[in-house]
Amino acid sequence: MSTRVEIFDTTLRDGEQSPGASMDDNQKIEMALQLERLGVDIIEAGFPIASEQEFQSVKAVSETVKRPRIAALARTIKVDIERAASAVADAERPVVHTFIATSPIHMEHKLKLTPDQVLEEAQGAVKYAKTLVERVEFSAEDSTRSEWDFLVKVSQAAIDAGANVINLPDTVGYTTPAEIQGMFEHVIGNVTGADDVIFSCHNHNDLGLAVANALAAVRGGARQVECTVNGIGERAGNTSLEEVVMALKTRSDVMPYETGINNLELANSSMILSQITGLVVPYNKPIVGRNAFAHEAGIHQHGMIANQTTYEIMTPESVGRARSELVLGKHSGRAGLAKRCEELGFNLEHDEVVQLYEKFIELADRKKEVFDDDLRILLMSMRDETFEIYSLQDLNTSGKKPAMALVKLKKGEDETPLTDTAIGDGPVDAACRAIERVVGVSGRLEEFTIRAATPGKDAQGEAHVVVNFEHRRYTGVGASTDIIEAAVLAYLNAMNKYLAISGSNS
Structure with a gap:
């Protein structure tokens, strides 16, 4: 089995369901371009059937972002699938992601369908989606409260219909690491054709276990992790992209898997999303929080002076946070300003540099030194001016x-x-x-x-x-x-x- 774990980012779809995190088209494109720089494998851009605005947002991302696959969500309903396929039609590598619930509580009370009817719906949806796009992902919603043998049946039905990815989500954040690892091992071990598809996990953080469950799912055979930057999402959020990526990288001795993520862009991704949505990153957030690499206790400081590895298992530089910043002032020129912005992950057009420089000089007149975070704030305020x-x-x-x-x-x-x-x-x-x-x-x-x-x-x-x-x-x-x-x-x-x-x- 491959050791490569694909990163499926759903910040623009599931993450945007976090209260107050709505983004307009320009903001979604800005974030999608940053996700491309970050190196995610798949960007789930939205749920096109939800509204005309959502359809246009997914379409805009599909037309702009080139390297990652672009996915659109759809229920197992023909019109949903057609709308999703149409929204990602201009993507270099489009994906339709279709789902139906498989737990007894959902089948009985929400869908009002029998298990056999759910199997038929799942297989029919995947088969139809495959006539429209090359890559189809099937999700068995609420997998962790579903019967394992039924998960085998529905996964087999989706595989037989041509699904490329089988996603087994922990929709309500209910499972535990041992349980989810066992679930993946059971399903993968009992379906025919498991080697020809990718199994995926999508975990919510209601019990604070989303990242731990994702790592356990990978140990159980999952080779795609669905996650969001800063772990944003409805209720308690989703699996945190930066935490999963750095856990795999830092503990490769016990988890010998790799991702294609450029970890030097993790801090930028976190900050850009925070600026776009207005959702503050908690100071003690692992990897990207303000205090993630702060050491105040005297014993810790003494150890850090002697050897950084005494109290740091990774460096701030490894996630794109410099220990020292290049400080700019009112005598700094446009070229130096543009160069620093490029180093921070912002590639500006000439007119944008001119506009930024005016704001920069105004700020430099008000404060003696301009730091990297000042520049990020100025840049994001410029992007906000689009609406x-x-x-x-x-x-x-x-x-x-x-x-x-x-x-x-x-x-x-x-x-x-x-x-x-x-x-x-x-x-x-x-x-x-x-x-x-x-x-x-x-x-x-x-x-x-x-x-x-x-x-x-x-x-x-x-x-x-x-x-x-x-x-x-x-x-x-x-x-x-x-x-x-x-x-x-x-x-x-x-x-x-x-x-x-x-x-x-x-």
Whole structure:
């Protein structure tokens, strides 16, 4: 059996189901291009039948990204499969991923089908999908609560119909490492033609076992792991791509498997996704968290000085995080700026460099030193401008209670200033109320965090918010050397997302 484990990234599909993680077409393309740089084997771009917008997003990714396979999800319904195949028709290597539930609880209560009917549906869907695309993946939804012998039957039916990949998902994050390893060994050992297909795992993290279960599935014979950057996904999330990849790499002595991932792009991938979605990476997140390579205890620091391997099983450099950064200042030129951006994984066109340089000089005038994270924030804010409806032109606040704020906004290319004032419980509340008065939209702030993006007293504050507009949550990110302005920019960013996605920007 091959030791190569394929990485199937579902950040754009299952990951986007994380509350507040919605992405527009441009953001999906930006993330897909980063996944291509990362070296994933397959990108699951979406569920095309869900909406016209979802179909167009999958189509756009298929047209833009060239190296990885591009997959689209479909139920075992003919119209779903046709829509999925159409969405990925322009991909270099298209994949249709069709699924049906196989656990007794799902068959009885959700599908209201007998096991024989499920077998027939699965086989028919795979057979039809194979007439449209070369590669088809079949998933037995809720495999870990399914009867193992029935999994053998449905997997055999899919293989006989021409499936290239058989996915056995832990849909509700229920299983354990020993159990999932046994399940894969049982199914692989009892189907005919197992050597001609790839078996895949797709685990959710409800019990905190997604990564451990993925590694156990690989030991059981799985040669594809379905995962997301930062482990994002509905409920408690999905298998974390960076954790699986670095576990296999770091412990190759006991897990002799390899992936095609460029681990030097892991940190960039994590940061870009966080900036796009507004979902903050926990400081203690393995591999990519801010504290993943921090050592504060005196004994640890002493050991690190003597030999880094005393307390580090991998280096920050191995995941693309430098111990020291190239610090830029206001005297740095465009060429140096462009070169550093390229090293950070951003290849810019000439006009983008010009636009970035203007923002860079403005920031360098406000703070003495510009760090890598400052550049990433500037770059991502530029990408966010692709759907910016309202932009902040001026902000004045008073710090007294009740606080008063005056905001000046610009809508699109219209240079006419839109100004209003409001009173609130603090300057941020007052400013957000003033913005709502200008735009004519009201939201409820549900979450608000702010952190220093870089070292120093003049550091940029990076604010993250979650705002509820019409019973749907939208994330926003804003950055400034003024923390009140950062918070207001984040709120406006979330509002712009709501206006763009809902079409309420007239």
